[in-house]
Amino acid sequence: MAQRRMVSPKITDTDVFLDMPLSSQALYFHLNMHADDDGFIDNINTIKRMVGASTDDEKLLIAKQFIIPFEDKGIVVIKDWRIHNYIRKDRYTPTIHNDIASRLTVDSNGSYQMKTDDKVDVTGSGQPDVNQMSTNGIPLVDAGKVRLGKDRLGKTNTMSSSNEHDESLVSATKQIIEKINQLSGRKFRVTDSAKRLVKPRLVDYTLDELLEMLEYKWNDWSDWDGRYNAFQPETLFRAKNTDKYIASMQAEPVKKESDSNDWLSNITEAADNA
Known part of the structure; x- marks a missing residue:
């Protein structure tokens, strides 16, 4: 070797x-x-x-x-x-x-x-x-997967303008902030700073992917004491963090938090396994 x-x-x-x-x-x-x-x-x-x-x-x-x-x-x-x-x-x-x-x-x-x-x-x-070639001389390349990035095939870019007051950016940022507030109980607002954080992420990912990522990370951090403070736009939409979170989300199913109504079944299951 x-x-x-x-x-x-x-x-x-x-x-x-x-x-x-x-x-x-x-x-x-x-x-x-x-x-x-x-x-x-x-x-x-x-x-x-x-x-x-x-x-x-x-x-x-x-x-x-x-x-x-x-x-x-x-x-x-x-x-x-x-x-x-x-x-x-x-x-x-x-x-x-x-x-x-x-x-x-x-x-x-x-x-x-x-x-x-x-x-x-x-x-x-x-x-x-x-260098395997097809019968027409074109190299056989697996087109089933493409790298994540700005040229992702089959993904509709949510951003249609570089203007931070563009309606599509304002609407997308509003939905994202509302999702963060809904999950965390916090009261973030749609500010210019928030739009600047969200804007480049909408170039690489769809709005649906970003909303799904928020749900995933809230559940993924369910056992972490620092979840409440970390669950904010500055952390979630930093470029390297977003890439990492979405890659993790796509590689495994979302972990669901235990429903509070299931406490009795959890106790019963624990007793059965004792």
């Missing part, structure tokens, strides 16, 4: 990468350092503990498509591994995860993509196909 690893600025100098929290960036670099010669990592939890990264950092890398997870195997692969590293044949050790490698193909840019039905491994080796 080769011991030297490289990282290409074509990936790490992009806005999508640099907009992530430093903890997520650090996890990505360490995953690159510990991957096998085909970019596979089978001990991501160990690496997270080693560098002090969180599960949210892992989820953000998955949501931004910097790594591809295989949850049934507990393995991830660096999506752009072949852009980062070229390993000489005399130093190359093939991955031991051939069953997973056979699920991947490599697009014309050198990035791993999950195979779809029309992407067939024609090599017969169980390894990802390099």
